[in-house]
Amino acid sequence: MTASLSLRRSTRAPAASRSVPAVLFVVYLALLGWAVLWKFHVPDLSGEGVRAVKLVPFVASEGFGGSRPSEMLANLLLFVPFGIHLAVLAPRWRVWTVAAVAALASCALEATQYVLAVGSSDVTDVIVNTAGAVCGFIALSWMRAASRGRAVPVLLWVSFVVTVAVALWGASLLGSPLHGLHPLPPLGR
16 A cells, blocks of 8 residues: 555646646736736737837837847846746757747737837847847756756745745735826936
8 A cells, every 4th residue: 555655646746736836937928918018017919009019129110219228138138038938848848849939929929019019129129039038048057957957946935936926916906096196207307
């Protein structure tokens, strides 16, 4: 009987250890979609927003300004967890596979922005988002190798805490009576 109990425990642990990262990834994807499409605001699906495509990356072109470094850094940082999640869920993938998946996900978000008219679709975003995911994947792969796998559980807990914190923060934004107000103008004008 103890052999069957220990067998049951050993078969349940891997399923649980795979489901937590998968759930965290789904929550992250929902938050990512909200961040990219609606910039953490209440979704506006009226279709009266911006519907434009910028095909020349990084520089000003076709009536668009150049890509701002702060926006590129934000995009890079938003996609680092994408690569970290893929490194946990698919540790045997090669970096090129992660880059392809991240590029496809980014293209899907940019296309959704266009369809919903919630922002301009920009090739720069696809490039920078993909780079962020690759950075996250490489960083976790290096940490996994350097710590002989001990870093992964710690990062899962950190990911869990950060994901819950961002979800709660987002929920507080939606529930805030001040959320719909316009920002105050800068001082001195």
